[in-house]
Amino acid sequence: MQLHFIDISIIVVYLVSMVAIGFLISKRASKNLDSYFLADRSFPWYILGVSNATGMFDITGTMWLVTLFFVYGVKSAWIPWVCRRLIRYF
Numbered sequence: 001m002q003l004h005f006i007d008i009s010i011i012v013v014y015l016v017s018m019v020a021i022g023f024l025i026s027k028r029a030s031k032n033l034d035s036y037f038l039a040d041r042s043f044p045w046y047i048l049g050v051s052n053a054t055g056m057f058d059i060t061g062t063m064w065l066v067t068l069f070f071v072y073g074v075k076s077a078w079i080p081w082v083c084r085r086l087i088r089y090f
Helices: 005-029 033-041 045-055 059-089
Strands: none
16 A cells, blocks of 8 residues: 555644644643533533433443443443432532
């Protein structure tokens, strides 16, 4: 496989832009834990809910939910939401 100049330049521009965006966002996110996890409480609840739900679609979230279902049965469907609410109080 041989990469042309345009291919390499697209990859380099992408990597440099991702690092630059990471540095810019890290300044905002490093203020406190609310800034990091909840975007400084500036997002509506439904965007945070979708963000939490999309995190469960990766393979580790799927394995975790299958394990909970195997151990606790159908009632395990509520465990992620119960745990999330308990963590908020601690």
